[in-house]
Amino acid sequence: MKNLKINNRFTAELPADTDETNEVRQVKDALFSYVNPTKPSNPELIHASEEVAKLVGISVDEIQSESFLNVFSGKEILEGTRPYAMCYAGHQFGNWAGQLGDGRAINLTEVEHNNDFFTLQLKGAGKTPYSRTADGLAVLRSSIREHLCAEAMHYLGVPTTRSLSLMLSGDQVLRDVLYNGNPAYEKGAIVARVAPSFIRFGSFEMLTARNELKNLKQFVEFNIKYYFSEIKGEPKEQYLQFFQKVADTTREMILHWQRVGFVHGVMNTDNMSIHGITIDYGPYGWLENYDPNWTPNTTDSQNRRYRFGNQPKIAQWNLYQLANALYPLVNEAAPLEKILESFIDKFDKDYKLMMLNKLGLFTSTKSDGSIIAGLEAILQLSETDMTIFFRNLSKIKKSDSVESALEIIKDAFYIPEEITGEILEAWTKWFAIYMERLKTEDLSDESRSTKMNLVNPKYVLRNYMAQLAIDAADKGDYSLVNELYLLLQKPYDEQPEFEKWFAKRPDWARSKVGCSMLSCSS
Template sequence: MRPLTFDNRFVRELPGDPIRHNYTRQVSDCLWSAVQPTPVKDPQLIAYSAEVAEMLGLTATDMQDRELIQTLGGNGMLDGMFTYATRYGGHQFGHWAGQLGDGRAILLGELVHGGKRFELQLKGAGETPYSRSADGRAVLRSSLREFLCSEAMYHLGVPTTRALSLVKTGDQVVRDMFYDGHPQLEPGAIVCRVAPSFTRFGHFELLASREEFALLKRLIGFTLDRDFADWWPSTGLTLDVNDPAPELIEAWFEEVCARTAVMIAHWMRVGFVHGVMNTDNMSILGLTIDYGPYGWIDNFDPGWTPNTTDAQGRRYCFGRQPDIARWNLERLAEALGTLLPSTQGLADGIATYDQTYFRALTSSLADKFGFERWQEGDGELINQIFEFMTRAEIDQTLFFTQLAQIDLQQPQVSTLQNAFYTQKGWQDFNQDIQTWLMTYCQRLTQSQQSLAQRQHRMATANPVYVLRNYLAQEAIDLATAGDNSRLLELLEVLRHPYTLQPGKEKFAEKRPDWARQKAGCSMLSCSS
């Protein structure tokens, strides 16, 4: 294969851990620790994203190259790579957790192609100084879910990290999936994740908490210079990478707030639930990062969480995601505020989050419901149907794809019947929803849109296909048995989520009854 170009600025320009021996410890006064992936028995490439490969300058032939597959499995390095794990902290479930860091993710370096920079990271590649007594490995089920979801989210138009490859390691990993005292051997796997940067809120939080203020300034300056190079000149301010001006830090925080708001609005639009919105899982670029116990809303329920660890408190449930993102930004603001003479500029950033989220959400809701623009009173109309959808157990994805087919002159609730999960829900609420449809259609007739324009607007906002939890679990079950066909089929279907694909109707169906309580289909754990 052709040589790749690596330019590893993070390790070149920021201080590293002087201890090179790999053992779990507290690390100080640096941002990364050099560490090599732990070799695996028999790496086998079972899936890759052709689009991500092309983005990185890799061909289909390259992706079958033995040296590259060995590298993606953690058994070697290509010329120019430098492997390391980064140091960060975070708030987990609302509580400060101290040092966390890349406990099972190892960066391969920064690949430069087509004038763009990409960090490559192997998740599940072995222990690091930040592994907190864990083995640093990942299993096939979680790795397959992360690989598929990264690409599915991209094609849905949601800001996200990407995934290049999914490699089975040939090793067995012990995991207690639900932390209930029943550990089992599972096949191991490694995902190669790709992003312009994997820097998180927690990188800044840890430095502030340890009072490493000079290093905090350097990290902010570096992040602006490398990751926001296309943005910070627009402020008209000068950047000192070792001591960024307070005004620039404030403006940058406001930009982070705006990007985060847009990302969360997209999550709400498509019905995605992250499941573990700790501050160490929040990207400074406003990208969806760390696909652990995520899930998609099947029957609409603002209180639903896919995470068994969060089953009681439901801190990270679907409906709370906007508020949690705001809370996380406030924690980042506290870290940045340690460098500033006043926190008023940071408060302005939080206000920008609120304003940006409201604009993005109302715009996406207008599109989902087929309105030309958001109008006063639309909120009440939409909240009413969301209440009915919750109480009647109506599938979010199917509801909106079928709503686009409503006849405005003679609306019939029967058009939506397939979106109901239970006969009782249909019997109890079909008349209420029929009444709502009459009001909804009156609202639409105020518009000058044609039928085709309305349906196009709705089709661009409402996916036909999402990575429903049971679909991912079916792919996992087959892949565990050595059959990758469903994984590859899903990968292809999810590349075109807004287009009805002949012969793929089964992937647009609502959750079957058998999946309502099945492990992996309804609730998941943080287990890797």
């Protein structure tokens, strides 16, 4: 990596932990602690993204080098760098958790390339002062899911961290995958993640909770200087603009989640990025059947706080916690409250427009709200695959009958024999309204279909697909990891060679571990 341009702004300008021992502890008056990764015994590269490598200034040839293997497995430290773990706090499942920090993530360095800045981070690289009772390691299963999903989200057009590489550590890691008292050893792995930064809402919460207001002011101004340099004006006005920017990009991110049917599963404030990018891929999932109450997280199965339909409100709740953290700098509640109150109003307007685009309705009428609400209700009458329904909807022509339209989308039904009686009547009524509305659109069927297919993906990383790749990788076969990576680079294209992945979740995957709900265990 001879061409990497090191520029460690975070560690150069912000307060460091003065204790450099790698012991679990409360870290005060600091935003990070220096710590080296745990050296893996026998690292092995499974997969790397050439695109992400180029993004940060690494050549394609260097990916296969020993230096790449050693640096991005944590075996060697890049010259001129000092790895570190960040200190932050957060609310977890709505409850204040106090200090959290990078418990299994270690930032290697910041780099500059083509006038952009990136932080390179290893996930699963070993213990840090923030690991609490854990070992700071990660297993192959969760690492495959993170590597594939981060890149899948990018190609879907969803703001996200990126994944540079996926490696085996050569070590065994003890995990209790179901949290049922039956731990077992699994293959250890490391993912190299890339983002503008890994700064979270919880970073600000920590400083305010500890009354470290001098550090809070310095940290907010650091973020404005380097990540929101377009912000100008008096300090108080800058802080409000900063909060507005974070609220806006967060809203845009959640809108994309709802568009593609993605459920994060762990929307704690320490998992929310100031950049409005998806961060920390744990027990995530895509909706199979359209169910606003579905959560992929077993830990959340009772209260379903982080269910699909609740993600916009949780984003607003998390922003409320960020507003509380920024309040000591603003000393006025009203302007912060105004931004918070406008969040859902703006989201609802954006959501309506997004749904109309998914439906192929590109001009607005008074009846559109009822068409969207009617569809959202009817999709829940019988299990209906969200991805397949919206993708096949683009095949409908204005001249089609209601019966023909129903035939075109029938593959989305998990239990076709249920589409009778009142359920069939409800679908028939909705399609009658939709088909009449479709006729008011000026676009040709072909042009409308093309536009719809730009927002309705054909392929998403369903949990059962990831699990198939995991099962094969456990046996040393990485062909499915490679195949899914290729597939997910073009999620909106037809890709006939991969048509088998345009399918409903198989029955065997309905309750299989890893194919529906997952734990946070990684």
